[in-house]
Amino acid sequence: LVCDTIHKLHDIGRAGENDTSHYKPSLNSGSIMQTYEDGSIESSISDDRINYGVDLPSLSPENEMPKYDMAESVDNMSGVVLETFIVGRRFGEKVELNLGASISLLRDPDNVKDPNAVKVLSADSGCCKVLGFLPRELAQYLSPLMDNYCLSFEGHITSVPEHALAIVPIQIMCQKRMSHAEKENYDLQVFKSLWKHAFHVVESTKTCPPSMTKYQQNFFLLIQEVLRSYPHLFTHDEKNFLETFTSLSDDSQRLFVRLYTRKGPSFRMSNISYPEISDCRQAVKGLSAAGYICSIESMKELHDDDLKDILNLLTVSELREILCMLNKKCNRGKKKQDYIAFLLSSHEDGLCPLLPSLVLEKTGACIQISSTAKSLVWRAERLFFLNGEQDLSAFLLVNLGIVKYPTYNCLISDPIFLDRNDLLSYEEALEVAQIMDESLDENNSELVLRCIEISDCRLPSSFIKATQSSSESMATFLSYFSASWVYSKVVLLGVSYLEHEHRYNDAIDLLKRLLTNFTSDGRRGYWTLRLSIDLEHIGNLNESLSVAENGLVDPWIRAGSRMALQRRVLRLGKPPRRWKIPTYSESFKRKITEVHVQGRPLNCKTGIKSRFYSEDGEQCGVEQLALQYYAGEGGGWQGVHAESGIWLTIFGLLMWDIIFADVPNVFRTRFQTAPLDMETDSFYGVRRSIIEPHLQKIHDGVAEEILITSWDSHIGTACRGVNWDRHSLSELRSAVSCIGGPCLASICRHLAQDYRSWSSGMPDLLLWRFHGDYSGEAKLVEVKGPRDRLSEQQRAWLLFLMDCGFNTEVCKVSPLQISA
Known part of the structure; x- marks a missing residue:
């Protein structure tokens, strides 16, 4: 089982991840x-x-x-x-x-x-x-x-x-x-x-003696910690296999790590050479004897499944030479993959029986990492990093000083996987997810439907098992590492695929099962919205309306999804379906201040981001044009175009000590930029006793002092949402000073209570201007170009900010009208 990263298993209903962390080089790797x-x-x-x-x-x-x-x-x-x-x-x-x-x-x-x-x-x-x-x-x-x-x-x-x-x-x-x-x-x-x-x-x-290379030490550390922390997830033979790595020679250990981190899976022995490895051939013998690699030197050792990998080791000229030796002419193209596809097709048809021997003559002896080593090390990486995005290169980024991770304590009381069966179910779900991902990329509808069918069938049983195996102290965020969670994402990908194919009835069935199985989930807002829309597609307006109305009493449906459902109820619930007007209809009548700015357009085509000429004649977007307007005739405002970025940076700096506070089970690896429960309701609930006093300090006007201290103490350290390069300390201080304590405290509380729902959709511009040396005011502006309109998430933010006392408005940029 080898899958590197599941690209498309993200939360489809979410407007954006908004993890804009950028890191400055630092010589201190940090420690935890x-x-x-x-x-x-x-x-x-x-x-x-x-x-x-x-x-x-370690x-x-x-x-x-x-x-x-x-x-x-x-x-x-x-x-x-x-x-x-x-x-x-x-x-x-x-x-x-x-x-x-x-x-x-x-x-x-x-x-x-x-x-x-x-x-x-x-x-x-x-x-x-x-x-x-x-x-x-x-x-x-x-x-x-x-x-x-x-x-x-x-x-x-x-x-x-x-x-x-x-x-x-x-x-x-x-x-x-x-x-x-x-x-x-x-x-x-x-x-x-x-x-x-x-x-x-x-x-x-x-x-770890000094004779070890750095990458060798890192690999040792990874294996040791996984075996120490998760011994119950490996069989006796698997543990013995991983432990035998320590008995290998330095050269064998170094060669394995080198090969594992290279793009494979096959390697030509003639191309393997590293200055720190004195004898590569002897190193290969040691690895082969221990079962870490497989050698391919003869026809007996070359299987049909390996032929494509070995062909990829050849150059284009070598592939042409083989075609000439076989008296074959490729009519499919002149790219490397065209030649490989032609040779494989000919071999499968029985037209090139000599192909394997000719390939081995060209490549010479080849080696591959064994399937056992590949799968066990892959499992160790996933358990060590707890995600599919980080691998051994994370160590390298720290060693080079490119990334500095924050300091925190790992207080572990609950295991992520109770037993080996839980882990194997999770890995099997990941494999289905990877196949789904690849099938969507290749537009293989047969495999896509098969993955949907498998995930749909396993969803209820895996969810029940995950629920039964969870103790009362098992937090919601730990369920992210369950098979049911992965299958739910595959099913959601299936919903999008079916909707694209206009198979709305099938999509409706899947959405209903998701809502039935996951009763406490932040994704319910998107699922409910899609269900209501799909029901309308098939003409079932009454059920579509009922779904939207029921969704509005669901506590897990929030922010933009909630506002979108309210709008659907108002549109579908007109007489004679509904006679009573909902109370929230008044919120849609609330007026958000609008200003209109005109500019000389470069292009205003539908589907293309609008571009204009700025005051100095340079090309710019609508946001830059709006910034120029507000800096001049719009009132002498200073500001930045940052959308959610500057707010998440301010939140991260002001709440740093809260984010990295001692909370059980939320920090489990040394490579985290945020606690595992950051995007769950438990983040605020568990830390409420320390969050509220801290917010009171911000409310009382200590925010700028907290900001400066946090900046000086942690500059360059990776933290979810904090972008060290995009905003200067001077800009952040000006913004915090002009926003004021009460408004800052309200936004920080809002993000702490539901970071997942509210970390996107914030207004495009944050503006400020000072009145004297110490007092000022701030304004938040959402900028819209021609034919653009507010999303429900953006409207939800603007209404919330208005309730907090912010000065907000929408700036609409339109082409300059030139009279005839």
């Missing part, structure tokens, strides 16, 4: 703490006051903070042995190494590569020659201990490697014992933190 509710795992983040970052520390028990008596350790440091390595041998002097040879440590603060560098000297040479350095991860903690607490270390070599530049195992011990007077003068808390983290680094290198 994982704590089980019994407190069994300690913090792995460094003391805030000293700001020493740990590069994605959360596994083997690599957790060692449990020992810190007070006793501080008093008797001279008895603590630290096992580590000499690295960077190529930067040292040529000295013959001997087992048991004495060594000492010396600080190297002028090192241009690392100011925390610690040299390892040969104490037996008489002239203290430099053998190399301590690993960077350990030096960052020992160097301040040596500098600020005057500690010194000595030791000896415990093993001599065969290669002159290989890492050298050593043992070191502290040679100084702190006196009581020194303890009183030093900051003992900082000292303990440094010593504790140094000890942690030493323990962690026992499973």
